[in-house]
Amino acid sequence: MKTALVTGAASGLGYELSLLLAKDAYKLILVDVNAENLTKCKLELETNFNAQVVTLVKDLSLPNVAQDIIDAINNVPIDILINNAGFGLFGTFAETNWERESAMLNLHIITTTHLTKLVLDGMVKRGSGKILNMSSLAAFQPGPLMSIYYASKGYMLSFSEAIANELKGTGVTVTALCPGPTKTLFQETVSENTCSNKIKFNMACPKEVALYGYKAMLKGKTYAIPGGFNKFLAALPRFMPRNTATSIVRKIQAKNRDH
Template sequence: MAEDARWAVITGASSGIGAELARIFAARGYSLVITARRHERLEALAGDIQETHRIPVEVMALDLEDREAPQDLVEMLRDRGIHAHTLVNNAGFGLRGTFATLPFERQVAMIDLNVTALTALCRLMLPGMLERGRGGILNVASTAAFQAGPHMAVYYATKAYVLSLSEALHEEAKPRGVTVTALCPGPTESEFSATADLENSKLFNRSVMSAAEVARIGIDGYEAGRAIVITGASNRLGALGAKFLPRAVIRKIAGSLQRGEVTKRAGEANEQA
């Protein structure tokens, strides 16, 4: 593998924001490593990108809910002589429903993927970036990170963790020439939203962005060295409100938006897929 290649390693790349991130990084000259569970989708995406952009694309099908998977991914990169210039932690899923009734095992799995796997990949890849003095990490959080989320309690909590970790790592890595950015999208047209039945919630009566637009804004912000990128004016306004309004008000609003028209059905959305 060429030493000067800029490799972007993208998790949860088989659909939605992850697939669009892959396409845009490719259009900007990055070589790609794409990983997710669905091998056939990854191969199809890789073929499309290679035909369009003529850049190397490596497919590594993994289930990042497995505690060993982050280390496995790093070893696969090492075996192929790939040094990650950019790590994109996009894999994650959400559960919609009340905390006391959603399956215990799936809530723990959500923490394993959204928090533990992301943290492990940051810890495993960041030292090499710091040593080389270039590159960075783009962590996909959410506007959910700015407040508590009744009816999606654990999902909101995991995204708050992602935002907090990313901000801290941004300050640690910046003096060494490495960028860490948290991308915080709001409602986005993707499998994530459709599968979780979020499109029937009040949240989706507000402005919804395309996955391609979210990905472009996120990469622009990352390449500009920003710590936090919130997509869209209405989402930035909502994050500002979460900062200044009483928390009791904010959590009631969040709960009302998530409850929507379907309160008895639990939905799951998976960006790792």
Template sequence: MEKNNIKTALVTGAASGLGLELALLLAKDEYDLILIDIESKKLQDAKSHILNTHQTNISVLVKDLSVINIAQEIYDEIDASKIDVIVNNAGFGLFGTFYDTDWDRELQMLHLHILTTTHLIKLILPEMVKRQSGKILNLSSLAAFQPGPMMALYYASKAYMLSFSQAISNELKGTGVSVTVLCPGPTKTAFQGVVSEGVNDNKIGFNMASAKDVAAYGYKAMHNGRVVAIPGNFNKFLSVLPRMLTRNRTTKIVRKIQDKNRAS
């Protein structure tokens, strides 16, 4: 299908944090934007913020991405043939022992991190391959590289996103479509507040980076066609640590860090 010169990017979790910073970078590069988030007021504020500095067309979709089959609903409301970039940023975490955390909330997290993200790519990717052009940026985490006691399902879901992204990136070689998975360490976003729900003393402050810096790193990596992007030399070191130690040992180290952060 022929496509005009207008570039369009879809960004989930776009109301704040990394999603907003990535949307600003896309707007600066003259992409039209489809911004998706569950928070209507913050999403409108994000739109206004972007338009204060960049001239672009912005559509907003208020969607709960933790709902099953929401990807199909989104797909039915957009023109997939016009999507040049997909940024799968939306996500949240839960802190606590698996036997004591809330299953309904964990189910929402798994739907969001795994099912919605995967389904959205599944629906839009064929159009990109058909055009032989497109970029996908998936947000994983440094958590993807080892098990994570006290955030077991969050770490596991991010490991899924890392593995999935690397696999389809390999499949897409020669198609003109690239997949980048961004794996930041702790980042100053609203995510930290969500992780700390119900845990008043849990403040994750170790090795904290700014959302703006992480977004810029991931954005550059996406445009350069890198597959795995890990911002920060210390984070790169931590990502390979499980290769040098046993998984049992790295799991114990993560637990000690989690306990330390909770007590700080």
């Protein structure tokens, strides 16, 4: 039985991706800081899919947590790694809280990169493996009022594309999933019919986003942008001055804050 490791697995896209892996009969190692939701997720997967599930309650923003995870699972071979955990922080950089920003940088960049490195060696030696890194539509331009978040997602896209190129011919693929705004509430509180109603313009359904990213990962695509409008937005900065693109993002962010 193949094994998949998912971070941020207790809710949102991590939860939906875990469902897809369980349906495909992967043994699951689920990591999240939310112990209560992680327990609920484990129970649901075991009950509905007869899945083998190991859970680890870890704060992924702490130093060296990637090594702690590998040690905790006794270096079991990982066939699929999904680096999904993350969070956002709104406000001007001069005013936002450094402790939260530091935690975000550790989570999005250090932990994700380190965990990828620790898992990658075994994948390359076995000649097979898939990694899905959660980037964002935010990766394609600077983001005033969410500067650290946008910059960290830009790092994740660039990092993923670079190592995907390095890994050509090894049997290992890396995919960066770059969704736009997604309604990521823990799915036990969301109706199964939610997705059929297309939640809102520019607000995607997590089930659809997860499935899109999952299929892209299985196909070995380097990056995946769910939704035609999001593809348009990702390309737009190429066709206008960078200052203009940045100003547009600033206006959008300010409008979102007002609402």
